[in-house]
Amino acid sequence: MPTEEEWEYAARYDDSRTYPWGSTWPSATLAxxxxxxxxxxxxYPNGASKLGIQDQAGNVWEWxxxxxxxxxPCTGTSGNSRVLRGGxxxxxxxxxxxxxxxxxxxxxxxxxxxxxxxxxxL
Numbered sequence: 001m002p003t004e005e006e007w008e009y010a011a012r013y014d015d016s017r018t019y020p021w022g023s024t025w026p027s028a029t030l031a032x033x034x035x036x037x038x039x040x041x042x043x044y045p046n047g048a049s050k051l052g053i054q055d056q057a058g059n060v061w062e063w064x065x066x067x068x069x070x071x072x073p074c075t076g077t078s079g080n081s082r083v084l085r086g087g088x089x090x091x092x093x094x095x096x097x098x099x100x101x102x103x104x105x106x107x108x109x110x111x112x113x114x115x116x117x118x119x120x121x122l
Contacts, residue, residue, distance in 0.1 A: 002119035004066035004083045004102070010119075011057075011085070011099035013050040018098055020049035020056040026094040031058030034092035038112075057097040060115035061105075062086045068104040081106050088113035 002010070011020045021030055030047035032039045038059055048054045056062070061084040068081040084103045087096035090113050095101065105114065 001063055001065040001116050004064040004085065006119060007056075007062065007064050007085045007117075008099060010051055010053050011049055015050070017050070018100075019047075020053065020099055021047045026057065026097050031087075031097055032089050033058040033087055033094060033097055035089045038089055056086050056099075058087055059089055060086070060113055061088045061103060061111075063107070063114065063116045080108070084114065 011017075017023060019026065019030070024030070026033060026047075029044065031044055032055075041059075042054050044058070045054060047057060049056055064083045064085060066083045068083050081104050084105055085101070087098075087101065091097075096103075105111075
């Protein structure tokens with residue numbers, strides 16, 4: 001899984017965009033949110049990031065490998081809550097899709113609106 005910083009860089013790139021696709025307010029052609037379930041990966045190609053990464057906003061919250069401690073990432077090994085990014089299908093508030101928005105859960109909790117992304121360093 002990517003770290004929180006890697007995830008955000010992939011979504012915002014080098015121009016600090018509001019959403020992975022830019023600054024345009026989310027719509028049904030850009031992301032899956034405020035709906036009744038997940039959609040197939042790649043269903044929103046217009047919502048891809050500048051790096052071409054799809055589905056970073058909406059569909060499912062994405063786990064990161066970053067531990068959460070208060071309002072900042074925790075670099076230690078204590079604690080078990082991790083940062084999630086990207087928003088999900090069951091949130092109708094488009095602000096949760098912002099590239100800078102973050103949430104936190106314990107990995108021991110299971111929800112149908114949480115998922116993960118595999119990443120590798122080049």
